[in-house]
Amino acid sequence: MTGVVPAVRVVDAEVRVGGRVIWSHVDLAIEPGRFVAVLGPNGVGKSTLIKAVLGVLPLAAGRVEVFGRPAGEGGRDIGYLPQRRSFDPSLRVRGIDVVRMGSDGDRWGLSLPWGPRRRRREARVAEVVDLVGAGDYADRPIGEVSGGEQQRLLIAQALVRRPRLLLLDEPLDSLDLPNQASVAGLIADISQEFGITVLIVAHDVNPIASALDGVVYVARGGAVSGPPDEVITSETLSALYGTPIEVLRTRDGRLVVVGQPDAAHHHGGAHGQGAR
Ligand SMILES: Nc1ncnc2c1ncn2[C@@H]1O[C@H](COP(=O)(O)OP(=O)(O)OP(=O)(O)O)[C@@H](O)[C@H]1O
Numbered sequence: 001m002t003g004v005v006p007a008v009r010v011v012d013a014e015v016r017v018g019g020r021v022i023w024s025h026v027d028l029a030i031e032p033g034r035f036v037a038v039l040g041p042n043g044v045g046k047s048t049l050i051k052a053v054l055g056v057l058p059l060a061a062g063r064v065e066v067f068g069r070p071a072g073e074g075g076r077d078i079g080y081l082p083q084r085r086s087f088d089p090s091l092r093v094r095g096i097d098v099v100r101m102g103s104d105g106d107r108w109g110l111s112l113p114w115g116p117r118r119r120r121r122e123a124r125v126a127e128v129v130d131l132v133g134a135g136d137y138a139d140r141p142i143g144e145v146s147g148g149e150q151q152r153l154l155i156a157q158a159l160v161r162r163p164r165l166l167l168l169d170e171p172l173d174s175l176d177l178p179n180q181a182s183v184a185g186l187i188a189d190i191s192q193e194f195g196i197t198v199l200i201v202a203h204d205v206n207p208i209a210s211a212l213d214g215v216v217y218v219a220r221g222g223a224v225s226g227p228p229d230e231v232i233t234s235e236t237l238s239a240l241y242g243t244p245i246e247v248l249r250t251r252d253g254r255l256v257v258v259g260q261p262d263a264a265h266h267h268g269g270a271h272g273q274g275a276r
């Protein structure tokens with residue numbers, strides 16, 4: 001990739017939270033336009049990695065660059081979907097208002113652009129609502145639409161400013177299988193059509209497997225990255241975890257990782273599926 005400025009470059013990076021090293025010696029380079037999954041058990045630091053790329057977490061060592069600039073300076077270039085979003089069923093804010101919050105300086109409708117700027121913004125909001133197929137329910141209160149519909153609206157929000165990099169922290173979480181597949185397909189299509197680089201945290205690689213160009217596997221205070229076929233193997237994961245891991249492929253092509261230890265083994269904390 002000589003001459004190509006990576007969308008994301010991580011060089012010998014380390015993050016500590018409350019004095020504890022979450023991960024260290026992490027190196028990555030993601031070329032523009034790639035669709036890359038961040039995988040690994042609960043509590044290993046996947047969200048931490050996303051936040052480091054976003055530039056909201058100080059590094060204890062090393063550096064993180066986004067399109068050649070220090071993380072945190074590329075604000076406009078990044079669309080971010082944080083983990084664990086849920087809307088109270090009684091929330092009256094409409095879906096389209098949530099999408100609009102993704103535009104510049106718009107915080108809960110407090111800024112009031114007018115004239116051409118407002119018209120441009122509204123056109124863009126309508127465009128992304130359309131892009132994610134949310135036209136039918138964007139005018140309904142966000143608390144009333146389904147989880148998959150909320151997810152599409154939040155993806156639209158992340159896209160409003162035409163980011164070149166999408167950081168999606170478990171966008172498929174809490175969706176049923178058909179919705180996981182369709183939201184994953186939507187993200188992959190958008191990435192393809194607009195050449196947007198996607199870094200997506202996932203618990204299950206299968207719904208996104210067909211779109212993947214690369215994988216970052218976080219475990220035991222470090223990370224390995226590379227093409228899915230090279231990283232998601234018994235050999236690589238066993239070495240990463242320091243314990244025998246078996247990667248199986250079912251007859252219908254699904255990947256199953258057997259023997260993956262919980263991050264709780266390393267941190268002494270409970271990180272159950274529902275307890276994050
Ligand atoms: N603000 C904080 N203060 C103290 N510890 C934190 C804080 N944020 C995260 N941690 C710890 O840092 C570690 C990594 O957290 P992170 O959220 O990055 O994990 P994760 O891989 O995203 O997990 P999950 O799959 O459950 O989302 C965890 O052990 C977590 O408890």
Ligand SMILES: [Mg+2]
Nearest residue numbers: 046047048083
């Ligand atoms: Mg997380």
